[in-house]
């Protein structure tokens with residue numbers, strides 16, 4: 322199984338994705354760790370990434386997904402994956418047991434959470450372009466991020482369970 326935990330910056334992908342991976346005994350892939358240094362520097366400087374910046378990053382992450390899957394692992398990926406073409410690129414060849422979980426919430430709540438974060442390169446000023454770029458997925462479980470992380474993980478686990 323592969324679970325793509327997506328959403329704008331500050332929506333909780335890293336926090337929720339890591340806990341979900343622990344519960345599923347899955348390999349956890351954090352998309353931020355796949356960025357080339359130039360992308361991190363650009364975002365830290367308050368400039369949004371372009372598609373050209375994102376393709377090599379997404380391709381490196383897709384390779385990481387394939388490697389983990391070839392090893393037979395369940396994989397949880399935390400990645401903004403804002404556009405449908407990005408999600409298609411990440412999940413290419415992963416037909417079958419693939420799930421998309423969209424962490425969604427009010428911009429004011431997300432902005433507050435980003436502002437309270439002191440150890441992260443992504444400035445809150447980039448939230449607006451993240452929201453503008455987001456194409457909400459039609460094929461996802463959408464989770465309201467108001468509740469605490471552990472509650473969100475429970476909701477996600479229920480959504481992944483087979484109904485029979």
Ligand SMILES: Nc1ncnc2c1ncn2[C@@H]1O[C@H](COP(=O)(O)OP(=O)(O)OP(=O)(O)O)[C@@H](O)[C@H]1O
Pocket residue numbers: 328329330331332333334335336337353399401434435437438441443466467468469470473
């Ligand atoms: N459900 C939640 N309730 C309260 N606080 C949360 C919740 N989820 C995440 N947070 C907090 O909000 C902040 C943003 O979460 P996190 O860093 O996981 O988001 P992210 O989507 O991975 O962000 P980015 O894409 O910028 O890396 C963190 O400080 C985190 O501790």
Ligand SMILES: O=C(O)[C@H](O)[C@@H](O)[C@H](O)[C@H](O)CO
Pocket residue numbers: 329330331352353370375400401402403443
């Ligand atoms: O696609 C993008 O605009 C970026 O890559 C961001 O989404 C970051 O990776 C991350 O989410 C911020 O920490």
